[in-house]
Amino acid sequence: MTTNAPRPDVLRYTAFSTDPDGGNLAGVVLDAGDLDDADMLAIAAELGYSESAFLTAPPEGLDGRAYTIRFFSPKAEVSFCGHATVATAVALAERTGPGELVFATRAGTVPVEVAEEGGVLRATLTSVEPHVEEVADADLAEALGALGWPVADLDPAFPPRIAFAGARHLVLAAATRARLADLAYDFAGLEALMHRLDLTTVQLVWRESSTVFHVRDPFPVGGVVEDPATGAAAAAFGAYARELGLVPEDAVLTLYQGEDLGRPGELTVTLRAGDPRVRVSGAGARIG
Template sequence: MTTNDRLAEVLHYTAFSSQPDGGNPAGVVLDASGLDDAAMAAIAAEVGYSESAFLTGPPDGLGGVPGRAFTIRYFSPQAEVPFCGHATIATAVALAERIGPGDLLFATRAGTVPVTVTGEADGALRATLTSVEPRVEEIAPDDLTEALAALGWPPADLDPRLPARIAFAGARHLVLGAGSRARLADLSYDFAGLTALMRKLDLTTVQLVWRAADTVFHVRDPFPVGGVVEDPATGAAAAAFGAYARELALVPPESVLTLHQGEDMGRPSELTVTLRAGDPRIRVGGAGTRMRR
């Protein structure tokens, strides 16, 4: 048992898969009331997953059902981030195993995020989060050139039908379209160079996308600013991508998108992104399960 284990019980869950060896692992601390920022950062670094989530009581005025509303914070091994989708899904599943499925409410640094957990016919739990209001913006040509150089992607390898944009749904992500599945599969990038650009642009990940069908996409997410080469499932980026796809009219306003991620890492994940006409917020759902430590 480490020092940090004595400070708080860390649960290990994976999100966006019903299998422990799939999805994106997250550390989950259901009672972080005794932890300061330094302790949470140290636990996240020790756990080593791309994110760990820490729960405390809700702030005044949050609302929600008593006992089902919380403050949640997210730490990567190197930094705190304002919002993390997969750690939200993992935390919601962990809570549902203890207090039952239903509606939850999380106060994040990015805003209030409702989550609904349902039980599947096979006994698995599935959680769906509703993002904060998203936005999409252009990227400066020089910044795009720098990003492509760090990735080692010639401009000709981009898909012109998926133009580069920065999308936000709780955190900022640069969306780049790959011209082929082979281009997406071949990921070897300049870690320091991409990190520097991402810090300059306040990006959480770079989301690399290949369109397999009208509503089916394969994605990869380098995450060097968090000290992680790549994320196997990125719920915040999936929400941002939903906003991007709607903004650019790539899909109908009322759509359900399927994102496959983690296959090239050996941790297959499936993320469902739901767009509703007349509602700017994006819904991202997936299964979750506890992992063997």
């Protein structure tokens, strides 16, 4: 950004909630054309949210309501962020109306549809094609050691995996709600492992019922102890649960996140038979 260029408007939104005290906060810059990487990182660090989103013109070949979107945590750029995508889509819909949007991300093209339901704007993103891979025993042991979780505290029905739907997440399932609630981890140790495995968060899960889950996401690589509501991890978890046969190929899952932080949010994950991509939906709202 040149010294004479005006600073763009930095909007503040919450995603996966309509309550300013719930969901996950995101900075949104709808016109970042005059910003360079250092400017975007500085704005994200100043806000201190887990991620902020920056819009510029779309690449050639994308028409309609299309944009290039980039995501920055306070520490670094990330390939994809679900909650900032939802926040940005809601911000655009408030200005130009509900409908279809297309975002070009580092991870690939992400369509988003915004609809108004009872006066509330809800955005549904469609992930890039996901995949799931094994996690090495030594890496799993290192992760559990950093978390302070004994192997016996894992749910044996949900084997550990690394899942991707725009970003990589290590999925670990707790056997009890109490285990999930008790989170005090080695920040530096987990951060080092996550950098080595190219992980964005660790997706910690507890199953309440066949379609309802409670989740938490440590995010030390972003400079944040915990992410309050994580759309990218929700998409990855949907792909994981389907591939391992833990849910039907056609399913609608509800993920509750942020309760243990005092910022409750709700994420809806939709799986469709015959379509490998995962849909993640949630509300969003501007905050003061």
